Amino acid sequence: MKQYETVIGLEIHAELNTESKIYCSCRNAFGQEPNTQICPVCMGLPGTLPTLNEKAVDFAVRMGHALSCRINSVCRQDRKNYFYPDLPKAYQISQADIPLCENGHLEIMIDGAEKTVGIMRIHIEEDAGKLLHDASYAGSLADYNRCGVPLIEIVTEPDIRSSGEAKAVLDTIRGILRYLDISDCKMQEGSIRCDVNVSVREKGSSELGIRCEMKNVNSFSAAVRGIEYEAKRQIGILESGGVIIQETRRWDDAKGMSFTMRTKEDAEDYRFFPEPDLGTIVVSEERIEKLKETIPELPNAKVFRYVKEHGLPETDARLIADDIDKAKLYDECTALGKCRPKSVSNWILGDISKFCNDTGRSILGTPLTAEKLAGLIAETEKGRISSSAAKTVFRVIVDEGGEPCEIIERLGLAQNSDTESLKQLAAEILAANEKSVSDYKNGKKNALGYLVGQCMKASGGRANPEIIRELLENLLNG
Amino acid sequence: MKLYEKTAAELSEMLRNKKCSAAEILNDVNERIKAAEGKIGAYVTLNNNAAEEARAVDESIARGESVHPLAGIPIAVKDNISTRGIRTTCSSRMLENYIPPFDASAVERIKNAGMIITGKTNTDEFAMGSTTETSYMHPTRNPHNTDYVPGGSSGGSAAAVAAGETIVALGSDTGGSVRQPAALCGAVGIKPTYGRVSRYGLIAYASSLEQIGAIGKSVRDAAMVLDLISGHDPMDATSAISEKTDYALNLRETAKGLRIGVPDEYFSENIDDDVKEAVYGALKLLESEGAQIKRISLPDTQFAVNAYYIIASAEASSNLARYDGVKYGYRAENFDGLTDMYEKTRSEGFGNEVKRRIMLGTFVLSSGCCDKYYKRAKLMQQRISEEFSEAFTDCDVIAAPSYPCAAFRIGESAGDPVEMYSRDICTVTANIAGLPAISVPCGKNSAGLPLGMQLIGNKFAEQIILDAANAYEKICGGFNTLAANL
Known part of the structure; x- marks a missing residue:
């Protein structure tokens, strides 16, 4: 078998813990009753318009600084168009050509060595709602509370070479998000999620293989399992003379397998175009510098x-x-x-x-x-x-x-380190344990441990064991 | 003279002098609605609370409270502008039963001023059209001749004003939808600078091009309504930071020294001769009152219609995607699964013109086409804007016809959308460049149908075009907007 190398890139989505949502004044709160944290704007009712929560920009810029990115002081927001019942406007406001931050890097520690992973970009966007399935109802239920929760998407360069490195990248990024206090990073609440791009190539090759994107990766350990599975799957195909098809796959963690969601041919055309309802994002140099000072x-x-x-x-x-x-x-x-x-x-x-x-x-x-x-x-x-x-x-x-x-x-827990009184105690213990003393003198050195124990017992545990041991030794050898 | 025949400015004066009450004005307007609405079909929904609201204004005046000059004045609101508690249909089957839970910011302002909303006026479906015939509800007829269209898409608003079924009206103008029906119905219609009036609550067709505008029987009325609805709104990120405007208060009556640019491109062979003659006639009158008329050229306007339909359709395809049957509005009755529900809902809920523009917009944004169409159209938009900026270094206003022809017969325009689109040549440039523009009546054709002259201003120069229009109105001795023999 040939030697293969796995090439991995990550797209990490982190919900920002701003007070309010990104385009309206609704509270950004997890775990509330369905459809209680909503308003006409985040519900995308006809005629409503988004207005940008500048806090989300600040948070993203801080993450950009933490990952040594270039901050684009002028950038815009774009619409990503697709139909899904959890997306009330049928488009997500995101950033396409010009993200807020780009060209950064991240250092990870792996097996005692440091490795640098490139950060392609960080952009801001809005989250969608959630579809719920309830046994009491045949159809799907929609909870729009999460609509408009601010997200940053962090995209790494394909610099990652193993599931272990991927795990280290995820752990390091989570650590930074927590340090900056910009995301709660609760995987179980979905506040941090990731998509994984995996390809394999022959070792030594400089060309990238055909990649597959894996979605529905709901935990960091699932990311590890998913990457390992996917690399094995792709190597298996190549070894048997097949070709990899570029596709989006869904990771099923329970089954430990990934399944085709859609291939390149039926990939969605999101028809990105500049969001006409929002102006250009302008972040002044002064603001960028001020935010830099907040990085701990x-x-x-x-x-x-x-x-x-x-x-x-x-x-x-x-x-x-x-x-x-x-x-x-x-x-x-x-x-x-x-x-x-x-x-x-x-x-x-x-x-x-x-x-x-x-x-x-x-x-x-x-x-x-x-x-x-x-x-x-x-x-x-x-x-x-x-x-x-x-x-x-x-x-x-x-x-x-x-x-x-x-x-x-x-509680009278102080140790007795008073040499005079301990000397007296040691003498008393030696006198009362002639057998152990003679054992010790006959070469059974571990009798000393017993004698120390007896002193500790007699002192109610308060005798300083170091000093007692020393005193006993002196007396026995003296 | 009945109260509905008067202008808002006149009625405001009468109310202040206690010569009439808000209830009496509304009563006259309601009588008129009863008499004329059957023939005109200007409204989609009438406001059942109007009488109560008028009474409240009268009580407020009786208590000696200071009220807004427009308090108690009836106003009709185009049915694509959200009104809390009153259904807002966009004249579409898709929103036939949709009742907004909030007011558009412009509506909030007219309500706060104590204006009385008479009802919601008919429009081309989602404001896409220029005859009001694409309405799912019913066609609206031109009060000056009911065999003819009132123009569109704010045809209901313009017809309501011209028929005396209201005093003033709000419309929306994405490519001429306030100015063109105003012209065809013999009314005054102004589209403000992009960003002058909040779009919050205006149901989006083409977000980057449209503005809410005012229609009235006089320039002063249009100015008064515009003063009321203009100004910064934190709910609309594209609304301009600007001072409160006082257009009506500052309105001038002279054209002396006004430099009027007349671009050759707006008087081409595509414009009917009677329209050209009427506009030239109006310009002569202004010249005789001291205005300077200058021939100018705006060659890039030849690309305006194409750029407009690409940009507007692209934005429409995205803006109208939310009507998917999931949350509100029309949902198909029988379907098999999610995709089928989407397809049937949108097939059944939208009319042909809307579908045509959604498909066109989806196409021009699709990968592989976006660079060729959408991005080139945006570049063209930039060029047209620059060409206008340049022109405004030499002139104060640019004059043009509001539409290449007078109103046509109902049903006549169906079947050739491209021909219809091309007629928007006179109006779309102001939307493409984000400029303010006003249409004023400038006579009638041989069939007795009104014709309109358009005055386009530089960005945020509403005062200048209003002044010019007002000077012209004074020369004419008024516009006779109200249809006779109705």
Whole structure:
């Protein structure tokens, strides 16, 4: 078998979380009763006209900056014409020839290496409604709440070579959208969706193969499965001497297969033309620059900083940076300079994540502020409390609130690190455990562990185990 | 003299001086509707609340409240302009029972001023036509001779004014649909600069070309209505940011020093001789009152009709796609699946002229054709606009016939759409270039049918064309819009 290479391009649609819709003043809210977030404009009633929500432009320009795009300060909106019951005007207002942003790029980390993926364009457009199917009714029902919800479509260059890279692109873009706080990125609510273009070619070839576009990809993991399936399907066709037909396919995630939706011959002609109801979009240089200033430090930059400056392992850095809440807690906590960054990372990725997963609370939704976390870690690092006592303090803080030091005091969790009293304790334990002492002296060194355990037990867990071990060794060897 | 015979300006004065009441005016108009509507067919729907609205205005005046000068004046509204609670059909089977839940911005303004909507007037279906014969409802007849068409597409509005079935009217003008029926019915009709009047609520035919305009028996009436409906509207992104206008207040009566350009291309062999003579006659009168007449040339106007039908049809094919039977309006009764429902609904719901333009528009936008037709037409639009801008450096207004001929007999024009389209030559340029233009009566032909002269102005120069038209009206001693012997 020949060696093949998969070539992938993504079209990612993200709903923007503006207050109101893109062309009318209806609220942009998910999960409301069907057909309650609508007005004559988003319903496309005869005689109504769209007016552009400039916030959507701002959001798209910010995404353009985050993906290093050129911002087209003068661009227009176009009509994409097609019939479907969820599209009340029978055209979608989108952008054709001149998108708001183009020629950008995105860095992804894949297997420890950095890779650059080109961003062809980002444009703004309106979402359509939704058709619902209800067992109680033979026909289809239409919910127009989503009509006019602002979308950006991010189109990558065909620079992606594997499903893993595609997943990394999707994760990175989602991370950025969250950082910019311009999209809720909830796949299950459809606020981020993607179409996948896949082609294969012989390794080493510089020509692109015939591509198939896959729609109905409803999750990032489905994108991975879909790409793998599609690449295999296309290679199978080529290997058996066939030719790929350019077509649009529908991914069926339950079946794990894609099916032909329409071929190039019966592809729709959308008859794009400039939207006559809206003027040219003009974004002043000043506004473009102002929006640039609002771009926060993005996940990739954070990973770099965490690794270079904090010495975190790259996986830890990525796990924290990709989640805006974790990154916020981490950044605030490390900025206090009270404790080692690695300890903060361990806490966030360990106990805190586990607690949030178990309770469904968000990282920032607990009473554990950065100050308290830093305080707690500092006490542990100073040896004032044991790591198990720290877990107890953590539970108290998240359940009841309170300051770490105060809780340590109140619950008597402070470790005993007083050498004099511990020396006395060690002597008492040795005296009471002659058998273990002689075992140790006869070369059974693991008897020491038992003796440490006995000291801990006798101290009610409060003895500093490091110091006890040291004292016991000194006494036994002395 | 009956009240319906008077102009809005006269009635406004009488109301202010308590010489009559809004109820009395409406009553006279209603009597007239009763007498004439059977012969004319100007209306699609009458406003059942008109009497109550007139009473409210009278009460307001009685309480001594200050009211708008047009308060209590009856106005007819073309049936493609949305009226909350009153069905708005576009004279189409597709919207036969459609009742808008909101008012067009222009309607909101006339209501806020206390004007009394008499009813919704007949139009060519979706404003596509120039005879009002493509209406699904019924034909409208020319009040000056009921065997003849009133013009179109705002034929119902023009006929209602000329028949005394209302005092003033709103029309819409995409390629001449206010000016041409005004000319054919002996009325004054103005199409403002693109962006002067909000299109919000005007049911779109060709968004980039159309404007709501006013029809009346005098230039002053047209100016008063235009003052009321013009101005920026945040609901229409194409509406111009502009100051409140005071055209009526500033109306001048002299033509002294006015530079009138007369383009050769509008007086070609395609224009009937009696029309040319009437317009030349009118220009002579203006010249005798101190206007300068200049021969000019606008060669690119020869492409205007083609460019117009390509752009208008392209936009129409998209604008009318929403009538799909899913949400409101007509839906075919028997169908098999979604595509069949679409096809049957649109086949049965639209008339032939509408279908013709949808198909033409779909064709000129389709991939492979778009560059050849739509994009070239847009380039031509640019050239025509530039040619007009250039012309306005030398003249204040450009004069032309409003239509190449007088009204023709009902039924006469059916069958040759291209011939009909070509007659829009006089009017479409103002839409293509977004310019304001007014049609004023300039005599009658030998059959006693009215003829119109058009005065085109530079962008936002409505005052100049209104002044010129008003000067001409004064020379004529009024226009005698009302049809006699009806």
